[in-house]
Amino acid sequence: MSKGHKGFPWNHVIGFFLSIALTIFAVLMVQYTDFSKSTVMFIIGTLAILQAAIQLFMFMHITEGKSGVINIINITYSVFLAVVIVVGSIWILTTGHAAH
Amino acid sequence: MTWDQFFVTGDPLILASQIAIALTMVGLVVLVTYLKRWKWLWKEWFTTVDHKKIGIMYILAGVVMFFRGGVDGLMMKAQTSRPELEFLDAQHYDEVFTTHGVIMILFMAMPMLIGIMNVVIPLQIGARDVAFPKLNALSFWVFFVGAMLFNISFVIGGSPDAGWTAYFPLAGKEFTPGVGNNYYAIALQIAGIGTLATGVNFIVTILKMRAPGMTLMKMPMFTWTALVTNVIIVAAFPILTVALAFMTLDRLFGTHFFTVAAGGDPMLWLNLFWLWGHPEVYIVVLPAFGMFSEVISTFSRKNLYGYKSMVASIVGIAFLSMLVWVHHFYTMGNSGAVNSVFSITTMAIAIPTGVKIFNWLFTMRKGRIKFTNAMLWSLAFIPCFTIGGVTGVMLAMAAADYQYHNTMFLVAHFHYVLIPGVVFAVFAGLYYWWPKMFGFKLNEKIGYWHFWLFVIGFNVTFMPMFFVGLDGMSRRMFTYSASTGWGPLLGLSAIGALILAAGFAALCYNIYWSFRYASRDVGNDPWDARTLEWATASPPPHYNFAKVPEVSQLDEFWENKKAGITGLKKNEIEEIHMPSNSWTPLFMAVAFGIVGFFLVFEWFIPAAISAVLIVIGLILNSFDYDHGYHVSVEEVEETERKWRGDLK
Known part of the structure; x- marks a missing residue:
């Protein structure tokens, strides 16, 4: 069980906080700005893809195996x-x- | 909120249930104390991480929920048995069909199938447990707590009443202001965590823990269906998680994801619900297909016909299952193109399903069929399920669906799919694997009563519904006038429900009778079966296999029997590494239950405080360095001698 996992899991912690930050950022952007609908969609879409990438690298072991x-x-x-x-x-x- | 709002009052039926629940709980506590079984319960069951015991607890929970959902069904049948009866009022009827649907799908079908998977899959692939035993315990307890939270709704606070589909805007705060639909959102969310964890657990178990030599194409068919089922779980359940989270936010915190006001879209709920809901149908029906495959092959004394095409059709069904969800709401007002595309994908699913039906028939062809109970259920499944499938193709045509949509025809259709497809399979699986789980068989004679009462009752109950449906009766009608002419058919249907209930009673009696009187001398392989679970003792020792089996072909155990290769050599026994029991899964699940209960009543401060318990559970788990224990060679030898006789 303990093999292969050394030290503090920084990746997970950073990924966790980045994910939360990106989500909050999306909410704030929709709540407090008055961008046009297409701009909003574009930014949210970009944030979503960014978050998916973070998940893949920080949690999903895509570089391992x-x-x-x-x-x-x-x-x-x-x-x-x-x-x-x-x-x-x-x-x-x-x-x-x-x-x- | 006053006490008479907290407890549901004013209905004698519910008052009787409240008294019965209180008495049952007191009775259970007294019984366990009297028998001095608390310590045993705690050590052997509450803290266990053994996949076999967890599976048995799942099945037990499923049987209890079957009773609850069945009583709901009987109440509906009683109410509609004669025109203009006043047994249930409209509100109560709404609550009953809502809980019937949710309980039968999520808290009966799912735990029964996941339970049998838990017991059988590790044995079938020659593993000692699942990949994450403690997570498995967490899955069970979280499911169980979610189910119980949902179940108390009808006596505390009020039942959900917007249908098992909980369509918005009806399920929104505006139209159902009580706590009922909060129960729906939160209890399902909690239980869903367990299901998702099970999905991950079993994918890893099947991919990583197969016996040496068992390549993917040498896996038993039930293992294949379990693998694909769990892939669908991981694909589909997060959609339900998100949809329920939005629902919770809408109902508890005033957001507008699904409301009509402030730019919300009720149709988005339908869309998300069925994006999960349709794959869910395959989540419950695929493992059932796997069980039928095992049973039919074993009792036809032949290997499964068309193994490769079976695998291909399972994967095909899994792929298509994500592409058909719109057929649940053709009448929502989609564009013609949307409805056409989804009509075609829906009808396409009949192709791989048909392949499987023919494979089962060809498996039986020229086989020496043994008419055991398990086999009878499999035989009855084929024609009954085909009726469900064919009416499904009728419903799949979008244009025609405008005629059938939300009529009793639809209700009859999905009962014809789910009862043969899931319930018959669960019964077949229970009769088949019962000796493996408990070391004795269920009585075959009482089993015949169970079988005939249930199958006849099922057809008498649901066949008339096709006809009243075509005659214009919509689903969820709590009453109707005599002039509709539906009275005789619905009366017949109600009689069928009683026969169905008698069948279930026969099963319960069979379990009781067999538990007390059945022969304990069944050996490890009472059916002369084909797969690895029959190579070890019944019930299996907690470590499953003294020596992990090696596999070189499909149905390895069967081929070995034919070649005369059996037995275990003394020098092959080594120390076995097993996981330790743990109380944290139960603790976490109870914490989820407490938080959920407070959230249902929108008591946010107690909810936030008790949420600390969940965090504590997470921390405890993160810093748990228990790496399990080792079973000594002597202990293994002794256990193996008990059922094998002397070792070579």
Whole structure:
């Protein structure tokens, strides 16, 4: 169990606080600025991708492990899920009845 | 808030339940004290990290929840058995169908399947436990506390009443101001943590802890379905987590994610709910498919037909399961393109499912079939489930769905999918693995009563619902007039529900009878089965396998039996490293329960204070350096001698 984990887990702590900071930043930006809707969406989208990257590197051990194949399968599946959920939801909720 | 708002008052049925609950709890405490079993309970069950015991606790919880959800169902059937009955009023009926749905899916089907997975999967892959035993205990206790929190709603504070789907705006504060839907949001959130942890735990277990030589394509079919199920859990449950968090924020803190006011969108709830909800259907049905595969193969005395196509169709179903969620709300007013695409993906799911049905049929073809109880459930599953599947394809067509949507036809459809697909499977699995779990078989004769009553009752209950549905009865109607002409069919359906209940009673009697009288001499392999769990004692020793088995082919245990390779050599026994018991999972779960309870009533200061307990639990776990203990060679030898006789 203790093998391979030496010292204080700085990565986790930094990643944790960065994630919280990015989330709070997104909320503050929406609450207290009056950017146009497309600007807001752009900034939130960028923050989301940034946060996903932080999670991958700080928590998800993407740089560890011998087998690159497993990482590729994981990432492909995650991207597939993210696209289905995000693009699918936007498509469903902005077309049809909701568009009128 | 006054006391008569805290406790639900004014309904004699609920008053009777409150008294019954209080008496049962006092009775349990007295019984355990009288039998002096507190220490045993604590040591053997409450703090255990043994996957077999955790699995048994899951199953026990599932049976209890089956009873609760079943009583809800019987109450609905009683209310609609005659036109214009006044057994339940509209509000009470709403509460009953809401709790029936939530409990049957999340607190009956899920724990039954996860329970059987817990017992069987590590044994089937030749492992000594799951990858993270303590996390497994946490999963169970968090699930259990969430389930209990949900269950007390009807006596304390009031039940959720917006349907198991809890659609906004109805489920919002504006239209359901009571605490009922707070229970929904928070209890499901707590239980969901457990499910997600189970998902991670089993993926790691199956990928990392298989016996040497067991490649992916040599895994038993139940292990395959469990793996894919847990991948879907990890993919889908976070969506529910987010949706429930938004719901909680809306209800408790006045945000507007799903409200009509202030730019919220109630349709976003539907969308997120079914993004989780549809994969959830496959989460409960895939392990069931795996169990049927094991049972059918064992009792046809043949290996599973089309193993590779079976694996491909499971993975195909998992892939498609994320792409069909809109078929639950075709009538929400989506664009034609959206509905068309989702119609096609939905119908496409019938293809891999059909492949599996034919594989099971071909497995039986020319097999020497043994009609045990487990096999009977598997045989009954195929035609009943096919009716559910075919009506599903009818519902999948968006244009036609405008006719069926939210009618009793739909209700009949999903009961025809979920009861054969999950409940029959759980019964098959219980009869099949019971001797492995407890060291005795369930009685086959009483089992026949259970089987015939349940299957006949099931068809009599739900078949009429197709017809009243096509006749225009919408779901969730608490009453109807005699002029609709639905009376006779719904009356028949109510009679069916009684037969169904008699079937469940027969199961309970069977468990009682077998526990007292069944022969304890079942050996390690009572069914002459094929997979590794049957290679060790029944019930297995806490370390599962004295020597981790080596695998070179599918159905290794079966092939070894045929080749005459059995037994264990004395010099093969080594010290075994096992995880220690731990009380922190139970502690954490109780802490979650206390915080959840305060949040339900929106008592934020007590909630914040008791949340400290959760943090304490996290810290305790983080600084836990217990690396388990070792079972000595002598102890292993002694245990193995008990069931093997002398070692070579």
